[in-house]
Amino acid sequence: MISVSVMAPWKVPLADVRLPEEDIDAVAETLRSGWLSMGPRTEELEEALARYTGARHALAVASGTAALHLLCLAVGLGPGDEVVVPSMTFVATVNAIAYTGAKPVFADIAGIAQPWLATSSVRAALTPRTRAVMTVAYGGHPGEARALRDLGDAHGLTLLEDAAHAIGARDGGRQIGTLGAGGAYSFFANKNLAIGEGGALTTDDDEIAERVRLLRSHGMTTLTWDRHRGHASGYDVVARGFNYRIDEPRAALALRRLGRLDAENRRRHALDVRYREGMASIAGVAPTQPPPIGDGALPAHHLFTVVLDRDVDRAAVRAALAARGVQTSVHYPPAHLFSIYADGAPALPHTEEYAARTMTLPMFAGMSEGQQDLVLEALGEALG
Numbered sequence: 001m002i003s004v005s006v007m008a009p010w011k012v013p014l015a016d017v018r019l020p021e022e023d024i025d026a027v028a029e030t031l032r033s034g035w036l037s038m039g040p041r042t043e044e045l046e047e048a049l050a051r052y053t054g055a056r057h058a059l060a061v062a063s064g065t066a067a068l069h070l071l072c073l074a075v076g077l078g079p080g081d082e083v084v085v086p087s088m089t090f091v092a093t094v095n096a097i098a099y100t101g102a103k104p105v106f107a108d109i110a111g112i113a114q115p116w117l118a119t120s121s122v123r124a125a126l127t128p129r130t131r132a133v134m135t136v137a138y139g140g141h142p143g144e145a146r147a148l149r150d151l152g153d154a155h156g157l158t159l160l161e162d163a164a165h166a167i168g169a170r171d172g173g174r175q176i177g178t179l180g181a182g183g184a185y186s187f188f189a190n191k192n193l194a195i196g197e198g199g200a201l202t203t204d205d206d207e208i209a210e211r212v213r214l215l216r217s218h219g220m221t222t223l224t225w226d227r228h229r230g231h232a233s234g235y236d237v238v239a240r241g242f243n244y245r246i247d248e249p250r251a252a253l254a255l256r257r258l259g260r261l262d263a264e265n266r267r268r269h270a271l272d273v274r275y276r277e278g279m280a281s282i283a284g285v286a287p288t289q290p291p292p293i294g295d296g297a298l299p300a301h302h303l304f305t306v307v308l309d310r311d312v313d314r315a316a317v318r319a320a321l322a323a324r325g326v327q328t329s330v331h332y333p334p335a336h337l338f339s340i341y342a343d344g345a346p347a348l349p350h351t352e353e354y355a356a357r358t359m360t361l362p363m364f365a366g367m368s369e370g371q372q373d374l375v376l377e378a379l380g381e382a383l384g
């Protein structure tokens with residue numbers, strides 16, 4: 001196996017993409033095949049993703065953001081609608097709602113160690129205009145998705161899932177992203193199933209799937225691939241769609257990586273357990289996202305996030321870790337405080353406190369115990 005490390009300057013990067021030779025072969029074979037835009041490998045990937053997630057339909061697209069946008073459009077969101085969404089997420093979650101003309105309404109997270117959307121905060125944010133709730137599987141953790149689905153059912157609301165972090169995560173035995181009307185996954189370069197840029201959408205709803213299929217390719221009734229195969233000769237345009245298609249080299253890479261995903265997520269789980277053990281003796285820091293308990297629960301462990309004590313200088317800790325070659329990050333600056341969304345946004349005390357005190361440590365399936373020990377040692381020193 002040849003490993004290609006793309007993040008050489010760090011001894012321990014936040015995320016690292018290891019591409020075995022077989023993956024590179026699969027992409028090279030696709031490049032030599034004479035067909036690069038959405039075609040047979042994409043179809044194969046969609047079938048594999050549907051089998052893997054248990055969803056009736058899986059549709060591969062250009063990015064997680066495209067999947068979120070298409071999902072919001074396909075469930076009919078538009079001007080006058082409100083969608084409750086966490087502020088503690090990547091801004092793409094919120095933008096996707098806003099693209100449709102619907103209004104994102106921010107709600108708080110469950111607590112300083114539970115950085116996921118709180119059902120109680122969602123309930124308090126409901127108005128007669130609320131049409132949907134967008135939950136985010138923060139760090140690959142299911143959070144309160146099941147309680148949110150029950151709340152949605154009780155109020156006639158659509159549950160949408162941003163499962164960008166959560167491919168392979170299960171709750172009650174079900175893949176995260178398949179609990180509500182639809183789920184959006186990201187295959188961006190730092191994600192559990194990283195291919196560069198890409199994403200997918202899952203749904204059990206035939207109409208949503210049909211709408212997404214149409215809108216991801218300009219609203220055209222046939223695909224270039226269909227015409228190439230002689231399955232169609234012309235097309236009509238029945239909606240104002242987009243070019244949100246994935247391409248064949250990326251689909252080929254995603255297919256290869258999907259076969260290893262469970263093993264890689266199990267490795268992430270082992271690293272998560274080891275981080276928690278190693279951190280127990282370090283004062284001033286505590287891990288967040290406690291692993292869910294119960295039948296069929298398995299987080300994807302996309303991020304390993306910690307919360308620092310109030311009196312700890314986070315910038316100094318991050319600088320000390322960087323000096324030892326350990327990359328850190330902050331997930332996330334809260335969306336409701338960005339200039340574009342700040343006007344009229346509510347105060348979200350847990351989100352704001354979490355955002356001020358959290359730090360993300362390296363987490364990737366290929367991380368060695370030696371690398372993890374370096375992170376823990378550097379953290380212990382910085383806080384000592």
Ligand SMILES: Cc1ncc(COP(=O)(O)O)c(C=O)c1O
Pocket residue numbers: 063064065066089090092093136162164165185186187188197198199
């Ligand atoms: C929570 C969340 N939602 C949406 C996205 C958007 O995904 P993409 O970068 O594939 O467009 C990302 C990641 O980038 C994310 O972390």
